Amino acid sequence: MKADPSIYIFGEGAHMKVHFDAPYIEKEFPDRVVTLPISEDGNTNFGVGTSLAGVKPIIDVISSDFLFRTMDSICNTAVKLNFMSEQIGKPKTIVIKSEFLFGGPTSGQRLESQFARIPGLNVAVPSNPRDAQGLMNSALRRNGVTLLFEDRMISDKDTKESDMIKDVAEDIPFGKAMLRRKGNSLTVVSYAITLKEVESEIEANGFDCDLLDLRSLYPLDYHAISESVSATGKLLIVEPDVVFEGVGAEIGAYIAECCPSSLKKPIKRLGAPRSVIPVSLDMHKYMLPSRTEISDTIRKMMS
Amino acid sequence: MLTVRLVEDRLQELCFLGEAGDLHFNKGQEAISIGTCAVLNEEDYIVTHHRTIAHSIAKGVPLRPLISELLGKATGINGGVAGEMHFTYPDVRYMFTFQLVGTCLPVAAGLAWAVKNFLKESNIVACFFGDAATSNAQVHEGLSIASVRKAPLLLICENNGVAGNIKKEFYLPTKTVAERAAAYGIGSSTIDGNNLQLVMEAAARASEYVRENSKPYLLEMETTRLSWHKQGMPDARSKEELAKLAERDPLLREETRLGISVEKKREFANEINVEIEDAIVAARAAPYPGLKAVN
Numbered sequence: 001m002k003a004d005p006s007i008y009i010f011g012e013g014a015h016m017k018v019h020f021d022a023p024y025i026e027k028e029f030p031d032r033v034v035t036l037p038i039s040e041d042g043n044t045n046f047g048v049g050t051s052l053a054g055v056k057p058i059i060d061v062i063s064s065d066f067l068f069r070t071m072d073s074i075c076n077t078a079v080k081l082n083f084m085s086e087q088i089g090k091p092k093t094i095v096i097k098s099e100f101l102f103g104g105p106t107s108g109q110r111l112e113s114q115f116a117r118i119p120g121l122n123v124a125v126p127s128n129p130r131d132a133q134g135l136m137n138s139a140l141r142r143n144g145v146t147l148l149f150e151d152r153m154i155s156d157k158d159t160k161e162s163d164m165i166k167d168v169a170e171d172i173p174f175g176k177a178m179l180r181r182k183g184n185s186l187t188v189v190s191y192a193i194t195l196k197e198v199e200s201e202i203e204a205n206g207f208d209c210d211l212l213d214l215r216s217l218y219p220l221d222y223h224a225i226s227e228s229v230s231a232t233g234k235l236l237i238v239e240p241d242v243v244f245e246g247v248g249a250e251i252g253a254y255i256a257e258c259c260p261s262s263l264k265k266p267i268k269r270l271g272a273p274r275s276v277i278p279v280s281l282d283m284h285k286y287m288l289p290s291r292t293e294i295s296d297t298i299r300k301m302m303s
Numbered sequence: 304m305l306t307v308r309l310v311e312d313r314l315q316e317l318c319f320l321g322e323a324g325d326l327h328f329n330k331g332q333e334a335i336s337i338g339t340c341a342v343l344n345e346e347d348y349i350v351t352h353h354r355t356i357a358h359s360i361a362k363g364v365p366l367r368p369l370i371s372e373l374l375g376k377a378t379g380i381n382g383g384v385a386g387e388m389h390f391t392y393p394d395v396r397y398m399f400t401f402q403l404v405g406t407c408l409p410v411a412a413g414l415a416w417a418v419k420n421f422l423k424e425s426n427i428v429a430c431f432f433g434d435a436a437t438s439n440a441q442v443h444e445g446l447s448i449a450s451v452r453k454a455p456l457l458l459i460c461e462n463n464g465v466a467g468n469i470k471k472e473f474y475l476p477t478k479t480v481a482e483r484a485a486a487y488g489i490g491s492s493t494i495d496g497n498n499l500q501l502v503m504e505a506a507a508r509a510s511e512y513v514r515e516n517s518k519p520y521l522l523e524m525e526t527t528r529l530s531w532h533k534q535g536m537p538d539a540r541s542k543e544e545l546a547k548l549a550e551r552d553p554l555l556r557e558e559t560r561l562g563i564s565v566e567k568k569r570e571f572a573n574e575i576n577v578e579i580e581d582a583i584v585a586a587r588a589a590p591y592p593g594l595k596a597v598n
Binding site for chain 2: 034037042043045046047050051052053072076081083085090120
């Protein structure tokens, strides 16, 4: 925001102090953090409207569940307005930011795979603060509409030094997965909260795996995935979203089409069940693959 | 108004020939956009609903690339991918059109807010929407934000009393749309939108109010849709009902007021038709756009 005076934040965040950093941003840029009512769809349309005057809006839709309300303003308004504006050489930069945090049936639903299917919409789901900072930086420097998620279920206390926020934001490109572990016997593809879980299991057990963090679901780094699978011959996808018709299905189908002969074992997916998030805190664990399930599956696939 | 009427009549023929899609015409409502745009400053912005042909001509979008766009040709103002309901033409500050009913309002509120607070201009934004759109939450969220955030927004409600083919007793819970604005702390009034003189006077007053007070105002204009909702969807209203509405035709009223003879009108029409034919010939000869990739 210091570097680009056209960046504004719109949403319910600032005054409600829901976000760790929002009050600090507001202190520095009081005129550029604009608190709007609890009208997520209208707020997103409002933010998109400001882009017609040259603003680069970051529209804060606090909880992912409200994205069902904003599907219209994101998929119809933002994406199509940007598409038409591109035709006259005036593309827009629009960022919609939202969060995941399990609470109950309509709190914390994983919707990233749904949105990744919308043509003209980029979807990023970082697994650590450094990537979140770098992807936001890229989203604001590029043309187009980006839906950037923050996974609030990732515990800050486990963050590695190398994954912390940098003094100068990096430009982490979209569609570039990060190879977080190098191995020979299995390719594990994941992102966000499940990436953290998989990484912990691989490190604790010393598994000989490639671990790819997708970082953006669209664009998707097909190249990095196929390159790794060609070397290891085995693919496991661990996703926090519902497995049915999820990003894992897309990756599996792609590998089955492009390089089936490199597979030594069938592709395996782990992820959320097609269920409703329970309200009981103790039951939230059933909505994500457990660490035991992850390590057992890795062991089985490597054998 | 005559240009709009002639362009739409000609396009209707192309719809019947299958050369144009199911276009939405303004027949009977032309005085609203023509009158309002005539009193707005050139630097003021407009955002509209899906019934766009009159508004684009009123704001000064050139006919040739406009008609190409309406026919989906690559030489159109948005390369033929926007059609009648999704185009943008910022050169004349025609900022965007919205097929999805009601969306125009919060987007226009955002634009107006940014014109004031980001661009620091004194220009205003006029947003055109229909009475039927007031059934949609986006209109209400937009009114609420525009009022709270003091957006310099002139809201023009074109009240034609129909939502597609649905009559207003099925969607409008109040006598007027204007009275609903009070709930949002927005000033409003209702006028006869088929009287060009009244439209110009009221729009001039309302736009000055918006400019001076830097806050929204809602001007409801009662009007008559004399065309079908869209081509391909025949009108549910009776012939008698439509004939009665046609007595309020704003074009006829203006012709009578100015005392334009049949010969004089024909002379004007011939001149305009040359330009329309030229635009149609050019559009017909132009290629369709290829399928565009999106990132």
